[in-house]
Amino acid sequence: MRPGPVAVAILSLVLSIMGVVWLTQSLVKSVVVSGQPPTLKIEDQPDFPKPAETGPHPKVNFEETRFDFGTRPRYSKGAYKFVVTNNGEAPLKLKTGRTTCQCTLGELGQNTVAPGESTTIELSWEIKQPGPGFQHSAQIHTNDPANPIQTLVIKGFIGADLAVWPEGRWSLGSMKVDGDAKVDGFVYSQISENLKVTKIECSHPGLKFEINPLSVEDLVTLQAKLTNESAEPPDPHGGDAPPKIPDVNAGARITVNANNQIPAGQFSIPVTIHTNMEETPTLSIAVSGVRPGPFQLFPLPGTIYRHGRMLIDAGAISASKAHTAGLLVICRGFDDELKLKEVVADPSWIKVELEPAPGDGEIRRYRLLLKFPAGLPAVFRTMANPATLKLRTNHPDAESLNLKATFVVEG
Numbered sequence: 001m002r003p004g005p006v007a008v009a010i011l012s013l014v015l016s017i018m019g020v021v022w023l024t025q026s027l028v029k030s031v032v033v034s035g036q037p038p039t040l041k042i043e044d045q046p047d048f049p050k051p052a053e054t055g056p057h058p059k060v061n062f063e064e065t066r067f068d069f070g071t072r073p074r075y076s077k078g079a080y081k082f083v084v085t086n087n088g089e090a091p092l093k094l095k096t097g098r099t100t101c102q103c104t105l106g107e108l109g110q111n112t113v114a115p116g117e118s119t120t121i122e123l124s125w126e127i128k129q130p131g132p133g134f135q136h137s138a139q140i141h142t143n144d145p146a147n148p149i150q151t152l153v154i155k156g157f158i159g160a161d162l163a164v165w166p167e168g169r170w171s172l173g174s175m176k177v178d179g180d181a182k183v184d185g186f187v188y189s190q191i192s193e194n195l196k197v198t199k200i201e202c203s204h205p206g207l208k209f210e211i212n213p214l215s216v217e218d219l220v221t222l223q224a225k226l227t228n229e230s231a232e233p234p235d236p237h238g239g240d241a242p243p244k245i246p247d248v249n250a251g252a253r254i255t256v257n258a259n260n261q262i263p264a265g266q267f268s269i270p271v272t273i274h275t276n277m278e279e280t281p282t283l284s285i286a287v288s289g290v291r292p293g294p295f296q297l298f299p300l301p302g303t304i305y306r307h308g309r310m311l312i313d314a315g316a317i318s319a320s321k322a323h324t325a326g327l328l329v330i331c332r333g334f335d336d337e338l339k340l341k342e343v344v345a346d347p348s349w350i351k352v353e354l355e356p357a358p359g360d361g362e363i364r365r366y367r368l369l370l371k372f373p374a375g376l377p378a379v380f381r382t383m384a385n386p387a388t389l390k391l392r393t394n395h396p397d398a399e400s401l402n403l404k405a406t407f408v409v410e411g
Contacts (some may be wrong), residue, residue: 049093051145059088069156079124097139159190159246172289188251195250201272206261214251264293296330314407326369342392379409
């Protein structure tokens with residue numbers, strides 16, 4: 001008589017439960033016996049030296065097992081020889097084991113060291129990754145029953161041969177209408193103690209530079225700035241503290257002075273710093289800011305103006321209707337009527353007009369209008385790809401005015 005479907009299902013369930021129980025017991029037994037997954041024992045690996053069951057035995061002795069290279073530049077290479085002596089009564093056998101990446105174990109002076117003799121083990125390395133530190137290790141297997149495995153460690157900091165702070169750009173911020181501005185930047189080395197800035201190269205006449213070596217107190221202050229900038233919050237799980245950054249060994253303060261030859265508007269001027277460093281003699285930085293010039297710009301109703309970016313936000317525009325956005329322009333130091341001599345707009349269908357605005361007093365006021373025609377396709381000009389407006393005026397102190405604009409044309 002063939003068993004029914006219900007009986008087959010019950011039998012299958014019982015067999016499954018028995019299998020799970022057997023597997024669980026096996027796993028529990030394995031954990032109880034070893035406490036961790038099974039590992040291959042040294043005696044099971046025929047390539048590694050094995051201590052003799054009876055004496056006499058060798059006795060391995062390293063003069064040192066760790067070496068600190070200090071601060072080294074990125075992409076540098078190095079090597080260190082560890083000295084090992086056999087202080088025992090039998091020949092000492094040595095074999096290289098596991099090594100970390102970017103760390104290779106050099107040739108052994110000899111694989112067997114007689115009693116009373118010494119040999120060297122060389123660890124070589126190359127820094128390929130950015131800092132702040134590096135550490136590599138290698139395992140040495142021996143036939144000394146008291147020290148079957150010895151770990152050798154090399155470590156150090158990865159320092160900058162030449163760097164600047166702040167990184168990327170030195171900002172003058174928003175300059176005064178008729179005044180000058182200045183900003184301090186720093187050039188430093190974590191490798192050399194003899195860094196000198198030999199020349200500042202900049203083609204723009206609106207920037208002048210002063211160079212002063214950093215005193216001991218200045219170096220301490222700069223070190224604190226770099227440390228605070230790179231500080232990481234403590235690990236809530238109690239992990240290792242983040243490594244400290246290398247010390248600043250030498251540096252210079254570069255004071256950038258900007259004058260009224262800087263054109264009105266937002267600017268970013270490239271600067272090249274020349275030094276006496278052999279590996280990296282030069283580096284580049286940008287000096288940026290905004291100079292209002294003789295114009296003060298304020299948004300008209302329905303328009304947003306971002307002064308720090310010299311950017312007009314026209315908002316959402318209906319494709320079926322013409323639209324106008326604009327700024328109120330207050331003009332100083334010019335008795336003639338302000339006019340636009342040339343307008344270069346991208347996209348070209350934005351029309352820019354300048355017209356007088358009513359106001360009391362001697363200050364001249366104008367409306368700068370951006371006109372969007374009806375019938376435009378859907379367009380998105382955001383902060384990532386703003387429209388650009390390059391304007392040339394008849395004002396002798398502000399012959400050019402460069403603006404940006406963002407907007408969305410909705411169908």
